[in-house]
Amino acid sequence: MLPLIAQVALDVPVPRLFDYVAPTLTSADVGRRVCVPFGRKEFIGVVLSLSRESAHPRDQLKTITAVLDDTPLLSAEILKLLRFCSDYYHYPLGATVLAALPTALRRAQTATLKTIDSWQLTTSGQTGGADLPQRAHAQRALFTLLQDGAAHTASELATASAGYRSTIKHWRELGWVTQLSQPAPLNAIPVNADIAPTLNAEQLQATNQISAALGKYQPFLLHGVTGSGKTEVYLHLVQAVLAQGGQVLILVPEINLTPQLTGVFRARFPAVEIATLNSGMADGERLHHWLAAVDGRARIVLGTRLAVFAPMPALALIIIDEEHDSSFYQQDGLRYAARDVAIMRAHQRSCPIVLGSATPALETWHNAQSGRYQRLSLTQRAIAAATLPQVRMIDQRTQKLTDGISPALATAIQRRLDTGQQSLIFINRRGYAPTLVCRACGWAAGCPRCSTRLVVHLRERQLRCHHCGYAERVPHACPDCGNLDISPSGLGTQRVEEGLQKQFPTARVLRIDRDSTRRKDSWPEMQQSIRRGEVDILVGTQLLAKGHDFPNLTLVGVVGADSALYSPDFRASERMFAQLMQVSGRAGRAQHPGEVLIQTEFVDHPLYLALQQHDYIGYARTLLNERRSAGFPPFIHQAVLRAEAPQLVEAIAFLNLAKAHAPVTSAVTVFDPTPATMARKANVERALLLVQSTNRRTLQQFLGMWMEDIYTLRASKLRWHLDVDPLEI
Structure with a gap:
């Protein structure tokens, strides 16, 4: 009987599987990794099905080079989920399947568990060890440990006897102990059990x-x-x-x-x-x-x-x-x-x-x-003594700010310093300032690779792009007019940190953002320092906004939030409300009451009024009504075709061609191509084409037919991808 033919998923950008002759495989091997020849290279693939027939002549099919792993690593359940993802997001099935594997398994590496050695007393060991000399203290301590019948690791044996190796070697020769290999524990360090509190x-x-x-x-x-x-x-x-x-x-x-x-x-x-x-x-x-x-x-x-x-x-x-x-x-x-x-x-x-x-x-x-x-x-905080923090607005139009901090916020910080409590100043912008400007001619430091400004990192004397990573030294004078009086404009975490250290010279200020937590284990160490009371004022970005519980933190000050109020992104107000409510929730989580001070020029804005009342339900109702009226998700379903090219005109031309190939249906609206919000990123010009429908199933059927045609379009000088249910447009 002829060998089966395997349909193999490969990490290549085409929406199809590849057939290979599989002499040793059976239907039980679906989900196993294999090595296969592909062009002049060897690829790692995953077997998704096996059959007797192929759409290609059998003599033209290549043979699987090697079968990896003892058993399939991807179950039928996971493969079904990955097929759904490939279909729903219209992404090649092979690339979808390989993306679900850990990086190590995308190489020809055997999937073997990391193991550790352990030792266990045999039956004869139980008998012989009982006659150890009384003065052989180290050996008797080792024997006592092993007497429980369990297998013990080297670290456990070392606690009983520092010189356990020679003893264990001798006992193995006597047949008293046997060496075992077992999976290395995931949790190497033992911990004390926590007692579950009573639920409310x-x-x-x-x-x-x-x-x-x-x-x-x-x-x-x-x-x-x-x-x-x-x-x-x-x-x-x-x-x-x-x-x-x-x-x-x-x-x-x-x-x-x-x-x-x-x-x-x-x-x-x-x-x-x-x-x-x-x-x-x-x-x-x-x-x-x-x-x-x-x-x-x-x-x-x-x-x-x-x-x-x-x-x-x-x-x-x-x-x-x-x-x-x-x-x-x-x-x-x-x-x-x-x-x-x-x-x-x-x-x-x-x-x-x-x-x-x-x-x-x-x-x-x-x-x-x-x-x-x-x-x-x-609806209530879990700790009986803890209440939701009081949220107040500070009208910064009536107060002079010092490095972004108003007198009212400074007074609240000083009050916490006097009582030994902690404060958090939230500003969701890292760096020293958003940009460097010339007051004489209006020049602003822009990224040569992106359509955005360079962020000032003053301590490093650098201007950096937070989108592509480009960096350059801070210039001594304006490149356009030669003016020496160029200065940072706006606020970032570094500038607020510096200002707080000036205003409160004895306070211990800690900045927490992506820059300060780059080193491995730096953030966990910072959290321990905060909990030990070694920090008075925290300055940070959204890293601090969620999931953290600092019992002695009673004040949250929000700086620079207004910039998100009038964003063209229809999701901006939803994100901002969630972020501010999350960061507000860091205050007063234990016995001390919390206070949140938000500096703003728009004290009567509906978003801030809802925050003061902790009224997510009311604000969500308002936003949903707005989205229903405007025809935004969740009342409509969207997908975005994005294109990236050396020149914007090439990206737009490709999207126009794609639009011309779109199936004609009144149930799906296809908009004209438009430059992306950030039209240039990392020396690539970007454009997008939005499609939407009031019915998800209808949109999916449209996308399925449309993608078949788009894959046939020539796109050698550009990259494109489809984004279903996009987070940003």
């Missing part, structure tokens, strides 16, 4: 309702004010799933939140293996944790958006913390929303999914209002 009535009700849904698909929105104890609800739900032998997938938006939340779960479940998955991990470490999820040893998997594709054979619950966060959107390659993919995974798996947030995305809120999701509310 709202937390208990939420936990009971979600627990009752285990074993079936049900999406829940856990809408809780900041500090309401959503994490404690998660912990109790995980306890319920573990008791039934299941696995839990927990997604968080930022890498910086992963170690903190991992610590919380490890303290509650010290005996449970917890796998962490994020792009900041070394390739080998990430592979080790991923494989622990695959074989079910990791009962809890906690990670950023890429963890949504981790195979988990006993998956019983998915939790998405801060579900509104834009970090759940992948912005290159397979452009997907991890929240939406997780919902589809829960549906396919028939398990509940919990979306937690104090400020849910409007799409999520709309689904909860329409009954698609079940809404559960936590």
Whole structure:
């Protein structure tokens, strides 16, 4: 009988699979990695199906070079999810499948678990060791440790006897001990168990309702004010799933939140293996944790958006913390929303999914209002003595600012310094100042590679582009007119930090942004320093806005927020409200009351008025009404075809050609091509074409037909991609 033909997924930018002769494979090998010849190179691929026939003559097919791994790494369940992603986001299936694998598995590397050696007493060892001389203290200590019958690692043996190696070697020769190899633990450092606090009535009700849904698909929105104890609800739900032998997938938006939340779960479940998955991990470490999820040893998997594709054979619950966060959107390659993919995974798996947030995305809120999701509310802070902070506006039109700080905010900071409490100054712009300007001729430092300004980093004496990474030295004079009086314009975290150190010379000021936390482990060290009371004033960006609990922090000051009020992006006000409510929630989370001071020129703006009332529900209602009237999501469904070329005219020409090939239908609106908001980035000109429809299914059918034609268009000098449900237009 002729060998089977394998349909193999390869990471190439074409929407098809490739046929190879597979002499040794059977239907049980779907999901296995293989090495295959492709052109003049060898590629790593994944077998997606096997058949007897091919659309190509069998004698023209190449043969699989090697079969990797002992068993398939991607289950039928994950392959089904990846097919959905490929279809929904109209991205090549091969590239979609390979993107779901850890980087180490995209190379011809064997997927083997990292192991450690351990030693265990044999039956004869139990007998012989009992007769050890009384004066052989080190040997007797070692024997006492091994007497429990368990296998012990080298580090454990060393605690009993520093010279254990020679003793163990001798005992092996006597047949007293046997050497074992076992998977290296994911949690190397033991921790003390944390005692679960008693849930309040709202937390208990939420936990009971979600627990009752285990074993079936049900999406829940856990809408809780900041500090309401959503994490404690998660912990109790995980306890319920573990008791039934299941696995839990927990997604968080930022890498910086992963170690903190991992610590919380490890303290509650010290005996449970917890796998962490994020792009900041070394390739080998990430592979080790991923494989622990695959074989079910990791009962809890906690990670950023890429963890949504981790195979988990006993998956019983998915939790998405801060579900509104834009970090759940992948912005290159397979452009997907991890929240939406997780919902589809829960549906396919028939398990509940919990979306937690104090400020849910409007799409999520709309689904909860329409009954698609079940809404559960936590309206009070979890600590009985803690109340929501008082939010006040400071009219900066009537106050003179010193390095961005008003007298009213400075007075509030001094009050905290006097009482030994901490303050947080939030400004969502890193660097010293947004740009460098010449007051004489109006020159401003622009990026030569992007259509944006260079940011001043004064300490490094550099101008930097935060989009492409371009950097240059700060000039001594204006390049246009020669004026020596050029100066930074606007505020950044460095400038506010410097100003605070001048105003409060004895205060300990700590700046937290992407620049100050570049070094590995710097952010966790900073958090420990804050909790130990070694910091008086924090200055930071959105890194500080979410997920952090600093009990002694009672004041939040917001600087420079007005710039987002009148953005052309229709999502800007939603993002700003969520960000300010999140950062406000850092204040007064323990026994001391919190206060939030927002400096603004628009004290009566509806967004600020809603913040003062902590009224997410009212403001969400206002925004949804505006979007319904304007025809924006979630009341319409969108996709954007983007093109990048050396010249803008080439990108526009390609999009016009694509528009000419669009299927004709009155149910889908195809707009004219237009330059992107940032038309030039990293020496590439960018343009976009928006399509939208009131019906998601109709839009998907349109995109499916349209993409078939677009792949046939010549695009040798440019790159293009489709963005379905775009976060930005």
